[in-house]
Amino acid sequence: MLASIKSNKLTYESQKLAMMYFRVALILFGAQLLMGLISAIQFIYPDFLYGIFDFSVARMVHINALVVWMLYAMIGSVYLMLPDETGIETVGIKLGKLAFWVLTAAVAVVVLVYIFIQIGPGKESTIWFINEGREYIEAPRWADIGIVVVVLIFYFNVFATYIKGKKRTGIMTVMVANLMALAGLYLAGMFFTDNISVDQYWWWWVIHLWVEATWEVFVGTLAAYALIQIIDAKREIVEMWLWIEVLMLFASGILGLGHHYFWIGTPEYWWEIGALFSALEPVPLVAMFVHVIYDWGKEQGKKGEEGVIKNGPAMAWITTNAFGNFLGAGIWGFFHTLPQVNIYTHGTQFTAAHGHLAFFGAYATILIGMMYLGIQKAYGLERLKATFNSKMAIVLITLGVLGMTVALTIAGYEQVLVERAELGAGWDAFFVAQALPWMKQAMTWRLIMGVVTFIGFIYLFIDLLTIAKKQQN
Ligand code: HEM
Ligand code: HEM
Ligand SMILES: [Fe+2]
Numbered sequence: 001m002l003a004s005i006k007s008n009k010l011t012y013e014s015q016k017l018a019m020m021y022f023r024v025a026l027i028l029f030g031a032q033l034l035m036g037l038i039s040a041i042q043f044i045y046p047d048f049l050y051g052i053f054d055f056s057v058a059r060m061v062h063i064n065a066l067v068v069w070m071l072y073a074m075i076g077s078v079y080l081m082l083p084d085e086t087g088i089e090t091v092g093i094k095l096g097k098l099a100f101w102v103l104t105a106a107v108a109v110v111v112l113v114y115i116f117i118q119i120g121p122g123k124e125s126t127i128w129f130i131n132e133g134r135e136y137i138e139a140p141r142w143a144d145i146g147i148v149v150v151v152l153i154f155y156f157n158v159f160a161t162y163i164k165g166k167k168r169t170g171i172m173t174v175m176v177a178n179l180m181a182l183a184g185l186y187l188a189g190m191f192f193t194d195n196i197s198v199d200q201y202w203w204w205w206v207i208h209l210w211v212e213a214t215w216e217v218f219v220g221t222l223a224a225y226a227l228i229q230i231i232d233a234k235r236e237i238v239e240m241w242l243w244i245e246v247l248m249l250f251a252s253g254i255l256g257l258g259h260h261y262f263w264i265g266t267p268e269y270w271w272e273i274g275a276l277f278s279a280l281e282p283v284p285l286v287a288m289f290v291h292v293i294y295d296w297g298k299e300q301g302k303k304g305e306e307g308v309i310k311n312g313p314a315m316a317w318i319t320t321n322a323f324g325n326f327l328g329a330g331i332w333g334f335f336h337t338l339p340q341v342n343i344y345t346h347g348t349q350f351t352a353a354h355g356h357l358a359f360f361g362a363y364a365t366i367l368i369g370m371m372y373l374g375i376q377k378a379y380g381l382e383r384l385k386a387t388f389n390s391k392m393a394i395v396l397i398t399l400g401v402l403g404m405t406v407a408l409t410i411a412g413y414e415q416v417l418v419e420r421a422e423l424g425a426g427w428d429a430f431f432v433a434q435a436l437p438w439m440k441q442a443m444t445w446r447l448i449m450g451v452v453t454f455i456g457f458i459y460l461f462i463d464l465l466t467i468a469k470k471q472q473n
Helices: 013-044 055-086 093-117 124-129 141-164 170-189 196-231 235-260 269-280 282-307 312-335 339-345 349-378 388-422 427-435 437-471
Strands: none
Touching: 013 055, 013 093, 013 349, 013 437, 055 093, 055 141, 055 170, 055 196, 055 349, 093 141, 124 141, 141 170, 170 196, 170 235, 196 235, 196 282, 196 312, 196 349, 235 269, 235 282, 269 282, 269 339, 282 312, 312 349, 312 388, 339 388, 349 388, 349 437, 388 427, 388 437, 427 437
Protein backbone atom coordinates (compact mmCIF):
# COMPACT_ATOMS: atom_id res chain seq x y z
CA MET A 1 0.00 0.00 0.00
CA LEU A 2 2.83 2.40 0.82
CA ALA A 3 4.50 1.99 -2.55
CA SER A 4 1.20 1.78 -4.33
CA ILE A 5 1.04 5.39 -5.43
CA LYS A 6 4.51 5.46 -6.95
CA SER A 7 3.88 2.12 -8.61
CA ASN A 8 4.24 2.42 -12.36
CA LYS A 9 1.63 -0.33 -12.73
CA LEU A 10 -1.11 2.25 -12.40
CA THR A 11 -1.53 3.96 -15.74
CA TYR A 12 -4.30 6.24 -14.60
CA GLU A 13 -3.60 9.20 -12.34
CA SER A 14 -7.17 8.80 -11.11
CA GLN A 15 -6.32 5.43 -9.60
CA LYS A 16 -3.22 6.84 -7.93
CA LEU A 17 -5.41 9.48 -6.36
CA ALA A 18 -7.74 6.68 -5.23
CA MET A 19 -4.86 5.07 -3.34
CA MET A 20 -4.13 8.38 -1.61
CA TYR A 21 -7.71 8.54 -0.41
CA PHE A 22 -7.58 4.92 0.77
CA ARG A 23 -4.48 5.55 2.87
CA VAL A 24 -6.04 8.42 4.78
CA ALA A 25 -9.24 6.38 5.18
CA LEU A 26 -7.30 3.52 6.75
CA ILE A 27 -5.53 5.81 9.22
CA LEU A 28 -8.81 7.46 10.21
CA PHE A 29 -10.39 4.02 10.65
CA GLY A 30 -7.65 3.16 13.14
CA ALA A 31 -8.21 6.46 14.95
CA GLN A 32 -11.94 5.75 15.07
CA LEU A 33 -11.36 2.42 16.78
CA LEU A 34 -8.96 3.91 19.33
CA MET A 35 -11.56 6.52 20.25
CA GLY A 36 -14.16 3.75 20.54
CA LEU A 37 -11.90 1.90 22.95
CA ILE A 38 -11.41 5.01 25.09
CA SER A 39 -15.17 5.58 25.31
CA ALA A 40 -15.80 1.90 26.04
CA ILE A 41 -13.27 2.02 28.91
CA GLN A 42 -15.03 5.11 30.26
CA PHE A 43 -18.28 3.17 30.47
CA ILE A 44 -16.60 0.83 32.94
CA TYR A 45 -14.20 3.25 34.67
CA PRO A 46 -15.94 6.63 34.53
CA ASP A 47 -12.84 8.34 35.95
CA PHE A 48 -10.65 7.27 33.05
CA LEU A 49 -9.26 10.48 31.47
CA TYR A 50 -12.04 12.45 33.17
CA GLY A 51 -11.48 16.18 32.76
CA ILE A 52 -8.71 15.51 30.23
CA PHE A 53 -10.49 13.70 27.44
CA ASP A 54 -14.12 13.24 28.44
CA PHE A 55 -16.51 10.62 27.14
CA SER A 56 -18.45 13.25 25.19
CA VAL A 57 -15.30 14.18 23.27
CA ALA A 58 -14.04 10.63 22.69
CA ARG A 59 -17.46 9.52 21.50
CA MET A 60 -17.75 12.53 19.23
CA VAL A 61 -14.37 11.91 17.60
CA HIS A 62 -15.25 8.19 17.31
CA ILE A 63 -18.36 8.74 15.23
CA ASN A 64 -17.09 11.72 13.24
CA ALA A 65 -13.95 9.80 12.28
CA LEU A 66 -16.27 6.99 11.23
CA VAL A 67 -18.18 9.19 8.81
CA VAL A 68 -15.06 10.87 7.48
CA TRP A 69 -13.07 7.69 6.84
CA MET A 70 -16.03 6.24 5.01
CA LEU A 71 -16.39 9.35 2.85
CA TYR A 72 -12.66 9.18 2.05
CA ALA A 73 -12.92 5.52 1.09
CA MET A 74 -16.01 6.28 -0.98
CA ILE A 75 -14.28 9.07 -2.92
CA GLY A 76 -11.28 6.75 -3.36
CA SER A 77 -13.53 4.02 -4.73
CA VAL A 78 -15.04 6.41 -7.27
CA TYR A 79 -11.61 7.54 -8.50
CA LEU A 80 -10.63 3.88 -8.72
CA MET A 81 -13.55 2.83 -10.90
CA LEU A 82 -13.88 5.95 -13.05
CA PRO A 83 -11.21 5.06 -15.64
CA ASP A 84 -12.42 1.45 -15.84
CA GLU A 85 -16.03 2.45 -16.32
CA THR A 86 -15.47 5.36 -18.72
CA GLY A 87 -12.36 4.22 -20.58
CA ILE A 88 -10.55 7.54 -20.07
CA GLU A 89 -8.40 9.35 -17.53
CA THR A 90 -10.41 11.42 -15.06
CA VAL A 91 -11.02 14.96 -16.24
CA GLY A 92 -9.56 17.65 -13.97
CA ILE A 93 -7.30 15.23 -12.14
CA LYS A 94 -4.83 17.97 -11.08
CA LEU A 95 -7.66 19.88 -9.44
CA GLY A 96 -8.76 16.62 -7.85
CA LYS A 97 -5.31 16.15 -6.28
CA LEU A 98 -5.28 19.69 -5.01
CA ALA A 99 -8.73 19.12 -3.48
CA PHE A 100 -7.39 16.01 -1.75
CA TRP A 101 -4.64 17.97 -0.01
CA VAL A 102 -6.97 20.81 0.93
CA LEU A 103 -9.49 18.37 2.37
CA THR A 104 -6.87 16.41 4.26
CA ALA A 105 -5.34 19.57 5.74
CA ALA A 106 -8.81 20.72 6.81
CA VAL A 107 -9.61 17.35 8.39
CA ALA A 108 -6.30 17.46 10.28
CA VAL A 109 -7.07 20.94 11.67
CA VAL A 110 -10.61 19.93 12.66
CA VAL A 111 -9.36 16.81 14.45
CA LEU A 112 -6.65 18.76 16.30
CA VAL A 113 -9.28 21.26 17.46
CA TYR A 114 -11.55 18.39 18.58
CA ILE A 115 -8.72 16.84 20.54
CA PHE A 116 -7.01 19.88 22.06
CA ILE A 117 -9.70 22.56 22.31
CA GLN A 118 -12.65 20.17 22.58
CA ILE A 119 -15.42 22.56 23.58
CA GLY A 120 -16.30 26.24 23.48
CA PRO A 121 -18.87 28.68 24.85
CA GLY A 122 -22.45 28.53 23.52
CA LYS A 123 -21.82 31.25 20.97
CA GLU A 124 -21.75 31.67 17.18
CA SER A 125 -17.95 31.57 17.25
CA THR A 126 -18.03 27.99 18.56
CA ILE A 127 -20.22 26.90 15.68
CA TRP A 128 -17.84 28.55 13.25
CA PHE A 129 -14.53 27.38 14.68
CA ILE A 130 -14.87 24.48 17.11
CA ASN A 131 -17.91 22.28 16.75
CA GLU A 132 -21.30 22.56 15.12
CA GLY A 133 -22.87 20.13 17.60
CA ARG A 134 -24.70 17.88 15.18
CA GLU A 135 -23.99 14.24 15.93
CA TYR A 136 -21.85 12.50 13.26
CA ILE A 137 -21.25 15.70 11.26
CA GLU A 138 -19.84 17.99 13.90
CA ALA A 139 -17.26 19.80 11.75
CA PRO A 140 -17.31 23.56 12.43
CA ARG A 141 -18.86 25.77 9.81
CA TRP A 142 -15.64 26.96 8.16
CA ALA A 143 -14.82 23.31 7.45
CA ASP A 144 -18.38 22.66 6.32
CA ILE A 145 -18.03 25.30 3.64
CA GLY A 146 -14.62 23.95 2.67
CA ILE A 147 -16.06 20.45 2.39
CA VAL A 148 -18.76 21.73 0.04
CA VAL A 149 -16.14 23.33 -2.22
CA VAL A 150 -14.01 20.17 -2.28
CA VAL A 151 -17.04 18.01 -2.99
CA LEU A 152 -18.07 20.32 -5.84
CA ILE A 153 -14.65 19.82 -7.42
CA PHE A 154 -14.96 16.06 -6.94
CA TYR A 155 -18.42 16.05 -8.43
CA PHE A 156 -17.31 18.14 -11.38
CA ASN A 157 -14.51 15.65 -12.07
CA VAL A 158 -16.87 12.69 -11.95
CA PHE A 159 -19.54 14.34 -14.06
CA ALA A 160 -17.17 15.69 -16.71
CA THR A 161 -15.42 12.32 -16.99
CA TYR A 162 -18.75 10.57 -17.34
CA ILE A 163 -19.86 12.92 -20.14
CA LYS A 164 -16.54 12.78 -21.98
CA GLY A 165 -16.02 9.05 -21.47
CA LYS A 166 -15.71 6.49 -24.27
CA LYS A 167 -18.58 4.52 -22.78
CA ARG A 168 -21.46 5.32 -20.47
CA THR A 169 -22.26 2.32 -18.32
CA GLY A 170 -25.38 1.86 -16.22
CA ILE A 171 -23.17 1.68 -13.15
CA MET A 172 -21.76 5.12 -13.84
CA THR A 173 -25.17 6.58 -14.67
CA VAL A 174 -26.49 5.49 -11.29
CA MET A 175 -23.29 6.68 -9.63
CA VAL A 176 -23.46 10.15 -11.16
CA ALA A 177 -27.14 10.67 -10.32
CA ASN A 178 -26.80 9.27 -6.82
CA LEU A 179 -23.70 11.29 -5.97
CA MET A 180 -25.57 14.47 -6.73
CA ALA A 181 -28.23 13.53 -4.15
CA LEU A 182 -25.59 12.37 -1.67
CA ALA A 183 -23.60 15.60 -1.89
CA GLY A 184 -26.68 17.82 -1.97
CA LEU A 185 -28.06 16.32 1.23
CA TYR A 186 -25.02 17.52 3.16
CA LEU A 187 -26.42 21.05 2.81
CA ALA A 188 -29.43 20.11 4.95
CA GLY A 189 -27.12 19.74 7.95
CA MET A 190 -25.42 23.10 7.59
CA PHE A 191 -27.81 25.75 8.77
CA PHE A 192 -28.54 26.48 12.37
CA THR A 193 -31.81 27.01 14.19
CA ASP A 194 -32.24 27.18 17.94
CA ASN A 195 -35.46 25.16 17.81
CA ILE A 196 -34.25 21.67 18.60
CA SER A 197 -37.13 19.91 16.81
CA VAL A 198 -36.58 21.87 13.60
CA ASP A 199 -32.87 21.28 13.89
CA GLN A 200 -33.28 17.52 14.33
CA TYR A 201 -35.85 17.41 11.58
CA TRP A 202 -33.30 18.60 9.03
CA TRP A 203 -30.32 16.86 10.60
CA TRP A 204 -31.97 13.51 9.94
CA TRP A 205 -32.10 14.37 6.25
CA VAL A 206 -28.37 14.04 6.18
CA ILE A 207 -27.87 11.03 8.40
CA HIS A 208 -30.88 8.92 7.50
CA LEU A 209 -31.07 9.85 3.82
CA TRP A 210 -27.39 9.13 3.60
CA VAL A 211 -27.18 5.75 5.26
CA GLU A 212 -30.58 4.42 4.28
CA ALA A 213 -30.87 5.83 0.76
CA THR A 214 -27.91 7.39 -1.05
CA TRP A 215 -25.11 5.43 0.65
CA GLU A 216 -26.96 2.17 0.08
CA VAL A 217 -27.31 2.92 -3.63
CA PHE A 218 -23.68 3.96 -3.64
CA VAL A 219 -22.48 0.63 -2.27
CA GLY A 220 -24.80 -1.06 -4.74
CA THR A 221 -22.77 0.52 -7.56
CA LEU A 222 -19.53 -0.51 -5.86
CA ALA A 223 -20.71 -4.09 -5.47
CA ALA A 224 -21.76 -4.19 -9.13
CA TYR A 225 -18.38 -2.87 -10.26
CA ALA A 226 -16.41 -5.07 -7.90
CA LEU A 227 -18.28 -8.24 -8.89
CA ILE A 228 -17.50 -7.54 -12.53
CA GLN A 229 -13.83 -7.01 -11.70
CA ILE A 230 -13.43 -9.95 -9.34
CA ILE A 231 -15.58 -12.72 -10.74
CA ASP A 232 -16.43 -11.41 -14.16
CA ALA A 233 -20.10 -11.03 -13.27
CA LYS A 234 -22.40 -10.33 -16.19
CA ARG A 235 -22.96 -6.61 -16.52
CA GLU A 236 -26.62 -6.95 -17.56
CA ILE A 237 -27.44 -8.89 -14.41
CA VAL A 238 -25.73 -6.65 -11.88
CA GLU A 239 -26.99 -3.52 -13.60
CA MET A 240 -30.57 -4.76 -13.75
CA TRP A 241 -30.51 -5.35 -9.99
CA LEU A 242 -28.87 -2.03 -9.44
CA TRP A 243 -31.78 -0.24 -11.09
CA ILE A 244 -34.33 -2.22 -9.09
CA GLU A 245 -32.45 -1.36 -5.90
CA VAL A 246 -32.39 2.30 -6.80
CA LEU A 247 -36.13 2.26 -7.21
CA MET A 248 -36.87 0.33 -4.03
CA LEU A 249 -34.31 1.95 -1.78
CA PHE A 250 -35.28 5.44 -2.72
CA ALA A 251 -38.95 4.66 -2.30
CA SER A 252 -38.64 3.04 1.14
CA GLY A 253 -35.63 5.05 2.33
CA ILE A 254 -37.13 8.50 1.76
CA LEU A 255 -40.44 7.97 3.58
CA GLY A 256 -38.78 5.58 6.02
CA LEU A 257 -37.21 8.77 7.38
CA GLY A 258 -40.40 8.89 9.44
CA HIS A 259 -38.93 6.46 11.98
CA HIS A 260 -36.81 9.33 13.33
CA TYR A 261 -39.78 11.67 13.58
CA PHE A 262 -41.74 9.66 16.14
CA TRP A 263 -40.71 11.53 19.31
CA ILE A 264 -39.13 14.83 18.33
CA GLY A 265 -42.29 16.92 18.28
CA THR A 266 -43.30 16.43 14.64
CA PRO A 267 -46.98 15.67 13.76
CA GLU A 268 -48.29 12.25 14.70
CA TYR A 269 -48.98 11.15 11.14
CA TRP A 270 -45.28 10.25 11.02
CA TRP A 271 -46.07 7.22 13.18
CA GLU A 272 -47.98 5.55 10.35
CA ILE A 273 -45.75 6.77 7.54
CA GLY A 274 -42.58 5.88 9.42
CA ALA A 275 -43.87 2.49 10.50
CA LEU A 276 -45.02 1.38 7.07
CA PHE A 277 -42.17 2.59 4.91
CA SER A 278 -39.29 1.86 7.22
CA ALA A 279 -40.66 -1.65 7.72
CA LEU A 280 -40.38 -2.04 3.93
CA GLU A 281 -36.73 -1.01 3.96
CA PRO A 282 -35.31 -4.48 4.51
CA VAL A 283 -37.00 -5.70 1.30
CA PRO A 284 -34.36 -4.29 -1.06
CA LEU A 285 -31.69 -5.54 1.34
CA VAL A 286 -33.00 -9.06 0.98
CA ALA A 287 -33.09 -8.62 -2.78
CA MET A 288 -29.52 -7.41 -2.79
CA PHE A 289 -28.41 -10.37 -0.74
CA VAL A 290 -30.23 -12.95 -2.83
CA HIS A 291 -28.92 -11.34 -5.97
CA VAL A 292 -25.31 -11.62 -4.95
CA ILE A 293 -25.59 -15.27 -4.04
CA TYR A 294 -27.76 -16.09 -7.06
CA ASP A 295 -25.45 -14.42 -9.55
CA TRP A 296 -22.48 -16.11 -8.10
CA GLY A 297 -23.98 -19.59 -8.15
CA LYS A 298 -25.61 -19.37 -11.53
CA GLU A 299 -23.15 -17.44 -13.62
CA GLN A 300 -19.76 -18.02 -12.09
CA GLY A 301 -19.94 -21.36 -10.36
CA LYS A 302 -20.06 -23.24 -13.65
CA LYS A 303 -17.13 -21.47 -15.23
CA GLY A 304 -14.46 -23.60 -13.59
CA GLU A 305 -10.89 -22.27 -13.86
CA GLU A 306 -12.10 -19.29 -15.83
CA GLY A 307 -14.51 -18.30 -13.11
CA VAL A 308 -11.72 -18.09 -10.58
CA ILE A 309 -11.92 -15.36 -7.93
CA LYS A 310 -9.39 -12.73 -8.95
CA ASN A 311 -9.19 -11.06 -5.58
CA GLY A 312 -9.73 -13.34 -2.58
CA PRO A 313 -9.76 -10.81 0.26
CA ALA A 314 -11.97 -8.34 -1.64
CA MET A 315 -14.45 -11.10 -2.44
CA ALA A 316 -14.52 -12.20 1.20
CA TRP A 317 -15.23 -8.65 2.37
CA ILE A 318 -17.92 -8.12 -0.25
CA THR A 319 -19.63 -11.36 0.73
CA THR A 320 -19.50 -10.20 4.36
CA ASN A 321 -21.08 -7.00 3.13
CA ALA A 322 -24.08 -8.82 1.68
CA PHE A 323 -24.71 -10.63 4.98
CA GLY A 324 -23.75 -7.69 7.18
CA ASN A 325 -25.97 -5.20 5.41
CA PHE A 326 -28.94 -7.50 5.70
CA LEU A 327 -28.30 -8.33 9.37
CA GLY A 328 -27.24 -4.91 10.66
CA ALA A 329 -29.56 -2.66 8.70
CA GLY A 330 -32.34 -5.05 7.74
CA ILE A 331 -32.83 -7.25 10.82
CA TRP A 332 -31.40 -5.05 13.61
CA GLY A 333 -33.09 -2.04 12.01
CA PHE A 334 -36.45 -3.72 11.67
CA PHE A 335 -36.36 -4.86 15.32
CA HIS A 336 -36.93 -1.34 16.61
CA THR A 337 -38.52 0.50 13.71
CA LEU A 338 -42.22 0.17 14.55
CA PRO A 339 -43.38 2.97 16.88
CA GLN A 340 -44.94 0.37 19.20
CA VAL A 341 -41.46 -1.04 19.80
CA ASN A 342 -39.47 2.13 19.39
CA ILE A 343 -41.29 3.86 22.24
CA TYR A 344 -39.43 1.41 24.51
CA THR A 345 -36.13 1.04 22.65
CA HIS A 346 -35.56 4.65 21.55
CA GLY A 347 -32.07 5.80 22.45
CA THR A 348 -31.10 2.68 24.41
CA GLN A 349 -28.02 0.55 23.85
CA PHE A 350 -30.21 -1.28 21.39
CA THR A 351 -29.82 1.66 19.05
CA ALA A 352 -26.06 1.48 19.51
CA ALA A 353 -26.13 -2.26 18.69
CA HIS A 354 -27.92 -1.52 15.43
CA GLY A 355 -25.67 1.47 14.70
CA HIS A 356 -22.52 -0.65 15.03
CA LEU A 357 -23.66 -3.65 13.04
CA ALA A 358 -25.28 -1.55 10.30
CA PHE A 359 -22.38 0.83 9.71
CA PHE A 360 -19.95 -2.05 9.81
CA GLY A 361 -21.97 -4.54 7.77
CA ALA A 362 -23.22 -2.18 5.12
CA TYR A 363 -20.25 0.13 4.68
CA ALA A 364 -17.00 -0.75 6.44
CA THR A 365 -16.92 -4.20 4.84
CA ILE A 366 -17.31 -3.21 1.21
CA LEU A 367 -15.02 -0.21 1.55
CA ILE A 368 -12.27 -2.47 2.91
CA GLY A 369 -12.97 -4.72 -0.09
CA MET A 370 -12.44 -1.76 -2.40
CA MET A 371 -9.08 -1.07 -0.75
CA TYR A 372 -7.96 -4.60 -1.59
CA LEU A 373 -9.14 -4.08 -5.16
CA GLY A 374 -7.10 -0.89 -5.31
CA ILE A 375 -3.99 -2.68 -4.03
CA GLN A 376 -4.35 -5.37 -6.66
CA LYS A 377 -4.54 -2.78 -9.42
CA ALA A 378 -1.71 -0.72 -8.00
CA TYR A 379 0.64 -3.67 -8.21
CA GLY A 380 -0.76 -4.91 -11.51
CA LEU A 381 -1.51 -8.40 -10.16
CA GLU A 382 -3.67 -10.79 -12.19
CA ARG A 383 -4.78 -12.40 -9.02
CA LEU A 384 -4.59 -11.46 -5.35
CA LYS A 385 -4.81 -14.36 -2.94
CA ALA A 386 -5.82 -14.07 0.70
CA THR A 387 -2.89 -14.38 3.13
CA PHE A 388 -2.86 -15.49 6.75
CA ASN A 389 -3.09 -11.82 7.73
CA SER A 390 -6.10 -11.22 5.47
CA LYS A 391 -7.92 -14.12 7.10
CA MET A 392 -7.05 -13.05 10.64
CA ALA A 393 -8.21 -9.52 9.80
CA ILE A 394 -11.62 -10.46 8.48
CA VAL A 395 -12.29 -13.09 11.15
CA LEU A 396 -11.26 -10.95 14.12
CA ILE A 397 -12.88 -7.72 12.94
CA THR A 398 -16.17 -9.41 12.06
CA LEU A 399 -16.19 -11.49 15.23
CA GLY A 400 -15.37 -8.41 17.30
CA VAL A 401 -18.15 -6.29 15.84
CA LEU A 402 -20.67 -9.14 16.11
CA GLY A 403 -19.61 -9.66 19.73
CA MET A 404 -20.04 -5.97 20.52
CA THR A 405 -23.46 -6.06 18.87
CA VAL A 406 -24.60 -9.00 20.97
CA ALA A 407 -23.34 -7.33 24.17
CA LEU A 408 -25.09 -4.07 23.32
CA THR A 409 -28.29 -5.87 22.40
CA ILE A 410 -28.34 -7.54 25.83
CA ALA A 411 -27.70 -4.18 27.50
CA GLY A 412 -30.51 -2.64 25.45
CA TYR A 413 -32.86 -5.43 26.39
CA GLU A 414 -32.16 -4.82 30.05
CA GLN A 415 -32.77 -1.10 29.61
CA VAL A 416 -36.10 -1.76 27.91
CA LEU A 417 -37.26 -4.09 30.65
CA VAL A 418 -36.05 -2.26 33.73
CA GLU A 419 -35.61 1.38 32.81
CA ARG A 420 -38.50 1.73 30.37
CA ALA A 421 -41.17 -0.91 31.06
CA GLU A 422 -40.80 -1.41 34.79
CA LEU A 423 -39.64 1.98 36.06
CA GLY A 424 -41.27 4.24 33.49
CA ALA A 425 -38.26 5.84 31.80
CA GLY A 426 -37.61 8.62 34.31
CA TRP A 427 -34.28 10.13 35.36
CA ASP A 428 -33.76 7.75 38.28
CA ALA A 429 -34.86 4.78 36.21
CA PHE A 430 -31.94 5.40 33.88
CA PHE A 431 -29.39 5.18 36.68
CA VAL A 432 -30.98 2.11 38.24
CA ALA A 433 -30.72 0.31 34.92
CA GLN A 434 -27.13 1.44 34.38
CA ALA A 435 -26.06 0.00 37.72
CA LEU A 436 -27.45 -3.52 37.25
CA PRO A 437 -25.07 -6.41 36.57
CA TRP A 438 -26.59 -7.08 33.14
CA MET A 439 -25.52 -3.66 32.01
CA LYS A 440 -22.09 -3.83 33.61
CA GLN A 441 -21.29 -7.26 32.23
CA ALA A 442 -22.47 -6.25 28.79
CA MET A 443 -20.24 -3.19 28.88
CA THR A 444 -17.27 -5.33 29.85
CA TRP A 445 -17.97 -7.68 26.98
CA ARG A 446 -18.27 -4.77 24.61
CA LEU A 447 -14.80 -3.65 25.64
CA ILE A 448 -13.35 -7.15 25.25
CA MET A 449 -14.89 -7.54 21.81
CA GLY A 450 -13.72 -4.02 20.96
CA VAL A 451 -10.16 -5.12 21.70
CA VAL A 452 -10.69 -8.16 19.44
CA THR A 453 -11.85 -5.77 16.70
CA PHE A 454 -8.79 -3.63 17.19
CA ILE A 455 -6.40 -6.59 16.97
CA GLY A 456 -8.16 -7.52 13.73
CA PHE A 457 -7.55 -4.00 12.50
CA ILE A 458 -3.82 -4.35 13.15
CA TYR A 459 -3.79 -7.48 10.97
CA LEU A 460 -5.72 -5.57 8.31
CA PHE A 461 -3.28 -2.69 8.42
CA ILE A 462 -0.26 -4.97 8.06
CA ASP A 463 -1.95 -6.98 5.35
CA LEU A 464 -2.83 -3.97 3.23
CA LEU A 465 0.76 -2.76 3.47
CA THR A 466 2.35 -6.07 2.57
CA ILE A 467 -0.01 -8.40 0.71
CA ALA A 468 0.65 -7.25 -2.84
CA LYS A 469 4.41 -6.92 -2.43
CA LYS A 470 4.62 -10.54 -1.31
CA GLN A 471 2.68 -11.75 -4.32
CA GLN A 472 4.53 -9.78 -6.98
CA ASN A 473 5.95 -12.16 -9.65
C1 HEM B 1 -26.91 0.67 6.45
C2 HEM B 1 -27.99 1.22 6.83
C3 HEM B 1 -28.19 1.79 8.21
C4 HEM B 1 -27.28 2.39 9.06
C5 HEM B 1 -25.80 2.64 8.82
C6 HEM B 1 -28.01 2.76 10.24
C7 HEM B 1 -27.44 3.39 11.34
C8 HEM B 1 -28.14 3.91 12.40
C9 HEM B 1 -27.59 4.67 13.49
C10 HEM B 1 -26.12 5.00 13.68
C11 HEM B 1 -28.60 5.04 14.30
C12 HEM B 1 -28.48 5.87 15.58
C13 HEM B 1 -28.66 7.31 15.27
C14 HEM B 1 -28.47 8.22 16.45
O1 HEM B 1 -27.34 8.50 16.80
O2 HEM B 1 -29.47 8.65 17.04
C15 HEM B 1 -29.83 4.50 13.73
C16 HEM B 1 -31.08 4.65 14.26
C17 HEM B 1 -32.19 3.96 13.81
N1 HEM B 1 -32.25 3.07 12.75
FE1 HEM B 1 -30.79 2.70 11.45
N2 HEM B 1 -29.31 2.36 10.11
C18 HEM B 1 -29.46 1.76 8.89
C19 HEM B 1 -30.62 1.19 8.38
C20 HEM B 1 -31.79 1.07 9.07
C21 HEM B 1 -32.97 0.34 8.60
C22 HEM B 1 -33.06 -0.41 7.27
C23 HEM B 1 -33.91 0.47 9.57
C24 HEM B 1 -35.30 -0.09 9.64
C25 HEM B 1 -35.70 -1.16 9.06
C26 HEM B 1 -33.35 1.28 10.63
C27 HEM B 1 -34.00 1.67 11.77
C28 HEM B 1 -33.52 2.58 12.68
C29 HEM B 1 -34.32 3.18 13.75
C30 HEM B 1 -35.78 2.90 14.04
C31 HEM B 1 -33.48 4.04 14.45
C32 HEM B 1 -33.86 4.93 15.66
C33 HEM B 1 -33.48 4.25 16.93
C34 HEM B 1 -33.92 5.05 18.14
O3 HEM B 1 -35.07 5.47 18.17
O4 HEM B 1 -33.12 5.20 19.07
N3 HEM B 1 -32.05 1.61 10.29
N4 HEM B 1 -29.52 3.81 12.58
C1 HEM C 1 -12.84 -0.98 18.89
C2 HEM C 1 -14.09 -1.16 18.58
C3 HEM C 1 -15.18 -0.20 19.02
C4 HEM C 1 -15.52 0.20 20.28
C5 HEM C 1 -14.88 -0.21 21.58
C6 HEM C 1 -16.64 1.11 20.15
C7 HEM C 1 -17.25 1.77 21.20
C8 HEM C 1 -18.26 2.70 21.10
C9 HEM C 1 -18.84 3.45 22.20
C10 HEM C 1 -18.44 3.30 23.66
C11 HEM C 1 -19.79 4.26 21.70
C12 HEM C 1 -20.69 5.22 22.49
C13 HEM C 1 -21.99 4.51 22.77
C14 HEM C 1 -22.95 5.29 23.62
O1 HEM C 1 -23.04 6.51 23.48
O2 HEM C 1 -23.65 4.66 24.43
C15 HEM C 1 -19.84 4.03 20.27
C16 HEM C 1 -20.71 4.64 19.41
C17 HEM C 1 -20.79 4.35 18.06
N1 HEM C 1 -19.92 3.55 17.33
FE1 HEM C 1 -18.45 2.42 18.08
N2 HEM C 1 -16.96 1.23 18.82
C18 HEM C 1 -16.09 0.44 18.10
C19 HEM C 1 -16.09 0.25 16.74
C20 HEM C 1 -17.03 0.76 15.87
C21 HEM C 1 -17.18 0.39 14.50
C22 HEM C 1 -16.28 -0.62 13.76
C23 HEM C 1 -18.24 1.10 14.01
C24 HEM C 1 -18.83 1.10 12.65
C25 HEM C 1 -18.24 0.73 11.56
C26 HEM C 1 -18.75 1.92 15.10
C27 HEM C 1 -19.83 2.77 15.00
C28 HEM C 1 -20.39 3.48 16.05
C29 HEM C 1 -21.59 4.28 15.93
C30 HEM C 1 -22.43 4.47 14.67
C31 HEM C 1 -21.85 4.83 17.20
C32 HEM C 1 -23.03 5.71 17.61
C33 HEM C 1 -24.14 4.78 18.02
C34 HEM C 1 -25.39 5.43 18.51
O3 HEM C 1 -25.38 6.58 18.96
O4 HEM C 1 -26.45 4.78 18.45
N3 HEM C 1 -18.00 1.70 16.20
N4 HEM C 1 -18.88 3.08 19.93
FE1 LIG D 1 -33.18 5.79 9.76
